[in-house]
Amino acid sequence: MNTTMYAGAFLGTVFVVMTVGLASDAIFSHQAPEQEGFAIIVEESEGTAVAVEEVDVPISVLLASADASNGEGVFRKCQSCHNIESGAGHKTGPNLWNIVGKEVALYDEFRYSQAMQDYAEGGTVWDFDSLNNFLAAPKDYIDGTSMSFAGLPRDGERADLIAWLATQNDSPVALPEPEAAPAEEAAAEGDAAETTATE
Numbered sequence: 777m778n779t780t781m782y783a784g785a786f787l788g789t790v791f792v793v794m795t796v797g798l799a800s801d802a803i804f805s806h807q808a809p810e811q812e813g814f815a816i817i818v819e820e821s822e823g824t825a826v827a828v829e830e831v832d833v834p835i836s837v838l839l840a841s842a843d844a845s846n847g848e849g850v851f852r853k854c855q856s857c858h859n860i861e862s863g864a865g866h867k868t869g870p871n872l873w874n875i876v877g878k879e880v881a882l883y884d885e886f887r888y889s890q891a892m893q894d895y896a897e898g899g900t901v902w903d904f905d906s907l908n909n910f911l912a913a914p915k916d917y918i919d920g921t922s923m924s925f926a927g928l929p930r931d932g933e934r935a936d937l938i939a940w941l942a943t944q945n946d947s948p949v950a951l952p953e954p955e956a957a958p959a960e961e962a963a964a965e966g967d968a969a970e971t972t973a974t975e
Contacts, residue, residue, distance in 0.1 A: 835908040838935035840954040847940025850933055854925070860944050869923065875902050876942045876949045891920030904952055907938050 851860065857868040864871050870886045881888040881896035888896075895918050900906070910917045911934050913927040928934040942949040 833931060834955050835904045835935065835938070836952040836954045838908070838931050839904065839939055839951045842932070842935035842939035842951075844936065844939040844943055846933075847936035847938070850928070850937040851940065853928075854937075857925070860941075862946065872941065872944070874945050876904070876907065876938070876945060878902050880906075889920060889922040891918050892922075904938060904942075907941070908934060911937065 854860075854869075854872070858870070858872045859865065859867055860872045860875075862873045864873070866883070866886050870883050870888075878901060879896065880900045880902055881892050902910075911928050913929070914921050914923045914925055916927075928937065939951060942951060
């Protein structure tokens with residue numbers, strides 16, 4: 777008798793548990809996603825993306841707003857390898873007095889890298905453009921140079937230094953007149969074309 781009661785109670789319990797399980801599956805059922813994670817829907821903008829092309833600013837434009845007094849401070853990054861006094865000797869690098877306008881690899885007593893000697897062929901001089909390009913990234917501008925300095929990537933800092941170097945000369949070198957940057961030239965040409973079209 778007791779066995780029958782226990783068996784009935786057990787079966788009844790199993791029936792209730794199964795019924796509750798089936799009911800909860802029906803209520804809270806969900807399908808597994810085809811791909812894990814959450815889908816984030818982003819509405820497309822009605823605007824059109826515009827690619828901006830970076831242009832190099834001419835050194836004459838940079839020098840127009842350069843501060844030579846700041847350049848003296850920038851030179852502290854160079855002074856461990858270079859002197860910049862008239863008549864002073866060389867260090868790891870050559871003396872930079874009179875560097876602006878000077879022929880590249882001019883000092884016979886200084887041992888320049890072969891890359892620098894090759895660059896100097898034909899009487900190349902350190903003008904404002906070449907100094908600007910070289911100081912921005914020496915090893916990129918003259919592949920094989922022995923100069924270990926990484927360069928001055930910031931335009932303003934580089935222009936300040938070049939403006940100051942121009943004063944460290946027996947006859948200080950005048951800075952060039954600023955020329956229009958490529959973007960300004962393009963805008964000016966566009967305005968001129970528009971004016972012509974409306975005449």
